[in-house]
Amino acid sequence: MGAKPPLSPLAPAGFPELPEIAGVSFATTAAGVRYKDRTDVMLANLAPGTAMAGVFTRSATRSAAVLDCQEKIGDAPVGGAAILVNSGNANAFTGRRGAESVEAVTGAVAETLGISATRVFSSSTGVIGEPLAHDRITACLDDLKSALSPHAIETAAHAIMTTDTFPKGSGTTVTIDEQTVHIAGIAKGSGMIAPDMATMLVYIFTDAAIEQDILQDMVSALNRTTFNCITVDSDTSTSDTLLVAATGASGIRVTETNVGFMEGLRRVMLDLAHQVVRDGEGATKFVEVSVTGGASDAEAHVHAKSIANSPLIKTAVAGEDPNWGRVVMAVGKSGARADRDRLSIWFGDLEVAREGFVSPDYDEARAAAYMKNEDIVIHVDLGLGGGTARVWTCDLTHGYIDINADYRS
Amino acid sequence: MGAKPPLSPLAPAGFPELPEIAGVSFATTAAGVRYKDRTDVMLANLAPGTAMAGVFTRSATRSAAVLDCQEKIGDAPVGGAAILVNSGNANAFTGRRGAESVEAVTGAVAETLGISATRVFSSSTGVIGEPLAHDRITACLDDLKSALSPHAIETAAHAIMTTDTFPKGSGTTVTIDEQTVHIAGIAKGSGMIAPDMATMLVYIFTDAAIEQDILQDMVSALNRTTFNCITVDSDTSTSDTLLVAATGASGIRVTETNVGFMEGLRRVMLDLAHQVVRDGEGATKFVEVSVTGGASDAEAHVHAKSIANSPLIKTAVAGEDPNWGRVVMAVGKSGARADRDRLSIWFGDLEVAREGFVSPDYDEARAAAYMKNEDIVIHVDLGLGGGTARVWTCDLTHGYIDINADYRS
Incomplete structure (x- = not known):
């Protein structure tokens, strides 16, 4: 890799104050997948019943982790769930070994957290065409589990960066019938990276209670006017992933008619999308x-x-x-x-x-x-x-x- | 405009030796349309009966000259014909005034040469959105007429350049029933230019005798694997024009079954297309x-x-x-x-x-x-x-x- 690029001149003043999301906790570690001296694995642990919605790259050469997420995303929210992300290696164009790595990682996360592997969603971002050293990730899972904290979303935003020049976060609160639900999300991406192809990864969390199919429809609709409306260089990643997790831990139910929640979610998605552009490679405008x-x-x-x-x-x-x-x-x-x-x-x-x-x-x-x-x-x-x-x-x-x-x- | 860019490292050693094409003569002049101290208008005079075929940009914002050429291209080859090209101003996005300029130029060429205006094809290349000072062109037509020479194709290649770093030419001979027909062409283009949008312009001449519809089919078919297969920066000009003129002055008839002629024409088109790429803006490979x-x-x-x-x-x-x-x-x-x-x-x-x-x-x-x-x-x-x-x-x-x-x- 070349020298670390300087902070984007379009970067925000700092990482924003984000609301805590009941039902979500985070942990990160430096597993040494590829990078030295920085965190490169992020685990998000999600409360039982969390509804998961997602939007993924339409690339015909999408990565093994994306294919695995797409297979799982519509399932009923039975038991707890988790998101595991590594940076440094995209595990893309790695043939059958790529799928084996995804299975090894999601299976180990499931065992560590006592949940079903069908509820573990993974992403990988970084260099492509090289086998993922998934043993380095699975060796850290016990430590990650004991480090889980509801306050660690900013460190999570750091661990998923590749050549991003700043961590990206956004959050909001929405009032529904005089009660408050919270939304917070993180993203990575700056177009494509040196030394290699990068990805846009976005993870958004809310403590609202939403049916999976309603959440999926909301996310798909809002994606059309947010993430699908940004471009840095017209090159589409093999690994783009947007996951939205609704834990329901607030006990506040949101339905398809709740315009306020839709608007809050839209604001967070658009803010994160704009931050990705503001970290576009070489961007000055x-x-x-x-x-x-x-x-x-x-x-x-x-x-x-x-x-x-x-x-x-x-x-x-x-x-x-x-x-x-x-x-x-x-x-x-x-x-x-x-x-x-x-x-x-x-x-x-x-x-x-x-x-x-x-x-x-x-x-x-x-x-x-x-x-x-x-x-x-x-x-x-x-x-x-x-x-x-x-x-x-x-x-x-x-x-x-x-x-x-x-x-x- | 900025400083003149240096010669492309991919430029050929020099302008090639091109065969003369019976029935075609060229003249150029420095009309001062926009550039100073260089030629910027090229006139090609074509023998009576010359068949014209053409391929044009598919841009929805194509220029007035392109629209005019497209209207005329399929007409029967009655009387002489001519091609008039100016560099420095593309006469694109100039509304009704653009069409008036094309009419003024083609009408004046027709009058000067004693031919029908429906047989005068024009192109303009250079800055867009500025009205074309067509009086500067029409004022030169008598001088151009008296300077017409069959030996001037290389100077013609120079006059149509904008920020090209070298003039582009290609030619070949084809033997048909032990007789020889000749093909020679010139082109300009290096993607897009400073200070503004450029065009790819190509003019190819042959002394073969070919029916207009057969020539058009050949050119359209060959365009698919030559000029339509090059790209410098994915940006499509408003003025791209390829014109092929078959004067018939050799007296040698070519039909759709003449594979040798098709192959000769293909070689010239592909060579010119490659030269445009080799002069791509900033190209080193x-x-x-x-x-x-x-x-x-x-x-x-x-x-x-x-x-x-x-x-x-x-x-x-x-x-x-x-x-x-x-x-x-x-x-x-x-x-x-x-x-x-x-x-x-x-x-x-x-x-x-x-x-x-x-x-x-x-x-x-x-x-x-x-x-x-x-x-x-x-x-x-x-x-x-x-x-x-x-x-x-x-x-x-x-x-x-x-x-x-x-x-x-």
């Missing part, structure tokens, strides 16, 4: 791409992703260049419907193009001044219909090349 | 991505494009890192069918992964030594069926960021 006037929401999303993934737009943002011509290009190439002569574009509040031509109000100096901001909003109106989408990304800088062109050692 | 064993050719192509467009693979190639894990990632995310456990990968002749796992023969030192080559071949076998595809790209380097993050001036 946080960019929101907002598309309105699409023929449909889905087509607006295609345009927004095309803009957010364009290397030419991302380098222009890095260069603080209000290069709206490249936005026209990205709309044109996206494949979704667009009419050149109805297209209008804003950078922040500045209209730069109106109905297919440079705006009569366009002022290059003001646009250039706007681009010096750390947070940039690019807004495109397609003038076709009511479809909208919002996507978040970062700029493409020399830092990205430095991190990813470094030779592995 | 030329990369061939070969995919075999796909469920279909179309799906193999989707995988090949996914690999060739992946920023992580392109930065790994720049860093001379045999990072085959990123190839697995790109196959997984492409959306086309793949089976992780049937996937095999080679860098050059070195097998790095076999059937979903690191190859037993893998030798990191040998793979790293291979990556030091200037030309790199990445071969993926999907193990599913008989589908194949080949795509060409370049690496992603600091040079790309330098060129595209430069502020326009």
Whole structure:
């Protein structure tokens, strides 16, 4: 691995104060899976009856741990549950040995905690194509069990990092019938890593009591406008995993009609998604791409992703260049419907193009001044219909090349 | 504009010796459309009866010149024809004024040469969103007409450049029934440019006599495995244009069954396509991505494009890192069918992964030594069926960021 990259200039001031979630405890350890002198295994122990929902990478080459989680996620919440994550090795593209490692780890966690292996969810993140030294993980499980603490979510956020430059956490409270439920989550991810491919991993916990199928529907729906709307470099990991655990320990029941809880969960998911972008490899600018006037929401999303993934737009943002011509290009190439002569574009509040031509109000100096901001909003109106989408990304800088062109050692 | 970028390290030794094409003459001039002290307008005059075929960008925001060419391309070859190209201004996203400029230019060329305006094809390349000063072009047409020469194809290749670092040309001869027909072409393009979006423009000439519809079918078919198989940065121009003009001046007739001519035309198209990649912005490596064993050719192509467009693979190639894990990632995310456990990968002749796992023969030192080559071949076998595809790209380097993050001036 190369030198540790510097803290992202877009990092928050510090790790947030997170509410404790009744029914969840955490422990971490330095198992030496690959990294030296840092924690690399995280265990979350979940109360009996915890409902688990999840969303996973759609990669056709997804990892053994992802396949295992997908198989287990819909099961009824019988008995306790657990999440075990290691960093340093992704256990991806490791053939049959990969599946054997997942079985060994989840089986050992189940035995240690006295729960069913079908209720143990695991993730691995780090270098791919190398067999996972799962013995180093299973050797630590007794120590992890005795270290479990409800106060350790920040150390958990540290243990799952690979080349992230800061730990990511978010939490909120929601009032339901004058009672309070709590939501807290952690994430890792900064696009892809040096020396190798990384993953986005997200774990969110709540003490609300929710049926598994309702929780799954909520998470799947909210994922569409949060994690599925961020992109650092358009490259999709083999291991992306989002798990949401509802312990029910508050005794407060949440149903599909509880808009307040949905909104709280959405806030936490969006905050974590934005933090992943703010830790994007080499990022110096946080960019929101907002598309309105699409023929449909889905087509607006295609345009927004095309803009957010364009290397030419991302380098222009890095260069603080209000290069709206490249936005026209990205709309044109996206494949979704667009009419050149109805297209209008804003950078922040500045209209730069109106109905297919440079705006009569366009002022290059003001646009250039706007681009010096750390947070940039690019807004495109397609003038076709009511479809909208919002996507978040970062700029493409020399830092990205430095991190990813470094030779592995 | 920033400083002129240095000559691509992948540039050929010099401009090739090209055969003269009977029925075609060229002239260039410095009209001052945008650039100073260099030629920026090229006129090609084509003999009566010349058949024209073309392939154009599929961008939804394509330029006025492209729309005009598309309208004219299928017409019967009545009378003489001409191609007029300016560099420095793309006349794209210029609304109704853009179409008026195209009409002004093509109309004036028609009048100067005494041909129909429906037989005048124009292209514009350079900065977008600014009205084209077409008067500067039409003011030069008499001078251009008197300067027309059959020997001026190399100067034509220079006049259409924007931030290309070398002029691109290719030619061949084909023997048909013991007679010789000639093919010669020029191209411009290096992905996208500083200060703004560029285009790929290609003009190929032959003295063979070919029916327009047969020529169009040939060009469309050959385009699929040549220009449609290159990518520098996945960003699609608003102005991409390939025009093929068959003057018939050799008197030698070519039909759809003439495999030799097809093969000659294919060689010229592929050579020009490769030259565009070798002038890719910031390129230091030329990369061939070969995919075999796909469920279909179309799906193999989707995988090949996914690999060739992946920023992580392109930065790994720049860093001379045999990072085959990123190839697995790109196959997984492409959306086309793949089976992780049937996937095999080679860098050059070195097998790095076999059937979903690191190859037993893998030798990191040998793979790293291979990556030091200037030309790199990445071969993926999907193990599913008989589908194949080949795509060409370049690496992603600091040079790309330098060129595209430069502020326009």
